[in-house]
Amino acid sequence: MNLKLLLLLIVSFAVPQLLFADFIFRNGKNMEISFPGGEEDVVQTAVDIFSKDFSAVFNANLLKGSNAQIIVGTLGNHSLAEKLIDQASLEKLKIHSEGYALWVEKDKMYILGSDKRGTAYGILELSRRIGVSPWEWWADAAIARKNSLSFKNGFQLLEHPSVAYRGIFINDEDFGLMPWSSRTFEPSKIKGQIGPKTHAQIFELLLRLRANAFWPAMHEVSVAFFQTPGNREMADKYGIVVGSSHCEPMMRSANTEWKIDGKGNYDYVNNRENVLRFWETRVKELTNSDNIYTLGIRGVHDGKMQGANTLKEQFDAITSIIKDQRIMISENLNPDLTKVPQVFIPYKEVLDVYKMGLKVPDDVTLMWTDDNYGYIRHFPTEAERNRKGGNGIYYHISYWGRPHDYLWLSTNHPAQIYTQMKLAYDKGAKDMWILNVGDIKPGEYLTELFLDMAWNIDSIEDNKKGLDQHLKTWLTREFGQPYAADLLAVMNEYYRLAYIRKPEFMGNTRTEETDPKFKEVTDLPWSEQEIKNRIADYDKISEKVVQLSKAIPADKQNAWFELIEYPVRGAAELNRKLLYAQLARHGRANWSQSEAAYDAIEKLTTKYTTLANGKWKNMMDFKPRNLAVFQKLPQVKSATPLKTFQAPFATFNGNEFVKFEGTKPVSHGLGHQSGAVSIKKGDHAVYEFNSLAKDSIRVEVALAPNLPVEGKLIRFEIKIDDQAPKIVDYHTSDRNEEWKINVLTNQAKRMIITRLDNKQRNHSITIKALDENVVLDQIKIYNL
Structure with missing residues (x-):
């Protein structure tokens, strides 16, 4: 009896494991999907998209049938999925618009949406899981074949959007x-x-x-x-x-x-x-x-x-x-x-x-806007946060004006988008996010x-590591793990250099201004050494991209060119064109170097418009509005000398503090050297330096030109040694000259001149945030 009982127990535990294997997509094996009648058009649309993806990945067909392995439904449509979902997940779905639950049970996959769009997102989550990039058409991202992909019984996923x-x-x-x-x-x-x-x-x-x-x-x-x-x-x-x-x-x-x-x-x-x-x-x-x-x-x-x-x-x-x-x-x-x-x-x-x-x-x-350059102009007040209609943000990554x-x-810069939109969300802008993408x-x-944040505001860890991981994951998906680390370094540098000054801003020109001095390309206020350093920085990432392009698989070459090579090399060549021209105006370079860069941009753009048998013809214009910054430059001599470089005797990036009081300042990768930190209101960071022989110094504090969160001011306090602290406000008026300089350079600067005690060799500078949104980029100290 004991032996029979033992055998019975063994069989009773083993049979379910034998009957119910994992849910598996297999190459060459068709699969059936079912959903009840009465579903909205978008659900069928999502099924059609996933069917196309499934065929591309597994060389098989997704069929509608009664013996389905994938069972789809929407709340209120009396689907089998709704009948089988656990009570806790059901209650969560009921309170969230556009949410979905996806789970595997007894070798079948179930997808249940809280509404029509939730169901569609659940279906298309399968496209993500089988490796299809959202950019498979818009950036020609290659779809890789797979032999199989399995989901274990008991797999569960429940998601809903953070922003409505x-x-x-x-x-x-x-x-x-x-x-x-x-x-x-x-x-x-x-x-x-x-x-x-x-x-x-x-x-x-x-x-x-x-x-x-x-x-x-x-x-x-x-x-x-x-x-x-x-x-x-x-x-x-x-x-x-x-x-x-x-x-x-x-x-x-x-x-x-x-x-x-x-x-x-x-x-x-x-x-x-x-x-x-x-x-x-x-x-x-x-x-x-x-x-x-x-x-x-x-x-x-x-x-x-x-x-x-x-x-x-x-x-x-x-x-x-x-x-x-x-x-x-x-x-x-x-x-x-x-x-x-x-x-x-x-x-x-x-x-x-x-x-x-x-x-x-x-x-x-109520929908609030940025200043067209990525700095949000107004954050919801407490009264606005309590409104039934809520708040939203209209944000730019492309702008004419x-x-x-x-x-x-x-x-x-990704970190600028992240920090601004995360703050907006935390301040109650959770109802509508719209991104001005230009031409996509x-x-x-x-x-x-931007849209990943809108879907799940907590999907990115709130620091540089989290942003790096998001970008690296994206690069891995598009080009593969072997290239991701090198590409992460390239793209971080691409965004850093453009944060200092966007390629379109490199001619020192302005648009829609009446002053004639802004109509033609002129010198930037940079020394010869600064210019050569920037050229070298761009050369480094451009050469790395050229090197990597030889290793990228053939089926990924179009996506590589669209997503990496054209923007990186295009930015590099426009900088080369304008910076070599600035040197040439002073007899420090050959004009041919500037003209070669112009020709390179033209060739890169021609390649773009002929990719994929001309799929993108007329999409990429490297001279929008035919502005002076995009043209071949007249070969003239400058009447004024190049700026002379004055080196500070000490420079600190925001993240180079020696101690802090309060919450540790957070680095997101912003800044002219990627070292800016966000300092919470009321907290402070301390920087230490040794003085030289002279006792008078000029301290230059550079901050991200964020706009006030509450009221009309955005302030920090600076204290040098034991001197009385000084309160510094750096808000700007709408479209005034200081604001224009700030958004062109992504820095707001304030100068403090003071005397040091010569008897004291070790000195300190303490920066305290008096308002929200203070992001300290750099501190530079000069002898007078």
């Missing part, structure tokens, strides 16, 4: 996306049309990146999104929530549509009925679509509203406008206004109106970083 609406804004599309779409990818007889085939690719990318929101291109050169047949339907198919920018209320691109559908002037004050009719026509068209309605008004194209000149007149007009727009929404879309997403964007003069006490309805999201455009290469290319990595 997450997406991108196609902007300044004149030089890339519009000509590429209308002439190359989706040729149209209608000039400037960006059609549904193009938008299908954009929306697939957004789904793969777990985004849900989109602001369409809106420049005058482009046909408006809703004026092109098929665009709206494509957004519905992919489950994308279409919104519009700060100057496009009620889903209308006034810049292009008013001259077609408007009557009279776009002037609410003096032409109210026609303006309201213009808006309401669009609202009625979109009855069954997912949209975010921008409230308020500005001019036809990013200008001041018409018909109201003073702030008081603008205040009264916008108050009336919002009331009319809300009535329109309630009458045409939903009497319950809280069910229709709405946003108000206090930008430029509208911010001044808001600050006058404008009453924005509590259910409307003063003091200078950056439309060619995407060089915003070449901003691929920064776009993914």
Whole structure:
């Protein structure tokens, strides 16, 4: 009896293990998927995308069938997945929009979404897991074959987004996306049309990146999104929530549509009925679509509203406008206004109106902006954080305007994006994040970083190590582990050098300025040694990229060129062109070196536009707006001498403190030498140095030019030895000269002149943060 009982026990434990192996994808083996009827279009769209990926990876087909190994469902659709999910996961899903649970049980995989988009993200998580890059089409990222991939029984994943609406804004599309779409990818007889085939690719990318929101291109050169047949339907198919920018209320691109559908002037004050009719026509068209309605008004194209000149007149007009727009929404879309997403964007003069006490309805999201150069202008106050509609951020990695455009290469520092957006999130901006990506290319990595944060704000460890790991993981996915470490060093240096000064800013020119001295390329305030050091730094990473390109596998060469080689070598050559020209103007270099760099950029761009049998023809313009900085340079002599370099006798990066009080300052990799640190309010860091013979010194403190978080000031306290501390404020006024210099150099500088006690050899400098957002980059000490 005992032996029989023992055998019975052994069999009872062994049989489940034999019956239920791991869930396994296998090369050449078809797989079935099932989901109940009544699922929304985006779910079928996600299945179609994953089916394509599955075939590419495993050389097999994903079939719909009753004997399915993958069971999909959405809450409320009575799916088998919903019946089998554990209670704890079910309760979590119920309280989170766009979440999903993915688990393996008894050799079957289940995916359950909290809503239609959650289900779609769950399905496309499988694409990520089998190794397909979100950039498989947009950056020609190669899809690797696999023999098998297994998920153990008991595997569980439950995710939901940190930010409610997450997406991108196609902007300044004149030089890339519009000509590429209308002439190359989706040729149209209608000039400037960006059609549904193009938008299908954009929306697939957004789904793969777990985004849900989109602001369409809106420049005058482009046909408006809703004026092109098929665009709206494509957004519905992919489950994308279409919104519009700060100057496009009620889903209308006034810049292009008013001259077609408007009557009279776009002037609410003096032409109210026609303006309201213009808006309401669009609202009625979109009855069954997912949209975010921008409230308020500005001019036809990013200008001041018409018909109201003073702030008081603008205040009264916008108050009336919002009331009319809300009535329109309630009458045409939903009497319950809280069910229709709405946003108000206090930008430029509208911010001044808001600050006058404008009453924005509590259910409307307030969306704050950066200063176009990555520094957020306003963080939600406690009262704004408590609003039902919440807060959002509109952020730039591409910009057309003063003091200078950056439309060619995407060089915003990842640590700047991270620190600014993390602070915004912590301050309550959790409801809408929109990134101005220009033409999408070449901003691929920064776009993914931004949207990864929006999906899971805690996915990146809050320090340099975490940011390095995110970038390294991305590089590993795209090019493989053997190259990731070298590439991480290259890309960190690429972003560091551009943080000192973006390639587009290297001509010392400015755009949209009246002063003629900014129209032509002139010397930067750098010495010969500084110029040669920068050339050498760029040469080093450019040569490394050329070396690595020989080892990159053939199937990854297109992605390599688009994501790494073109931006790194392009930035290097533009710097070489302008810096050798500066030396040549002083007889310190040959003009041929500058001209060779220009020719190199031209050749690199030609290669870009002929990649993949011309897939990207018309996408990459290395002379956006034909600005002087991009041209061959006139061979002239300089009438003024090169700057003489004055070396400080001591230099400290922010992370070179010897001690601190409070929370240890955090390094994220920002700074001219990647050594900047964030110092929390009330904490301080101490730096020590030995003085030379002279007793008078000049201390130069350089900080990231962040903007105030609360109030109007951003301050630090500096104390030298036992001297009385000095309080220093470094906030800037909107678009003044100091702000322009700050954003062009990514430093705000303050000078302190003092005398030291000659009897004391060892000295200290203590920097204390008096406000939030203080990021100390460098301290330099000069003898006087």
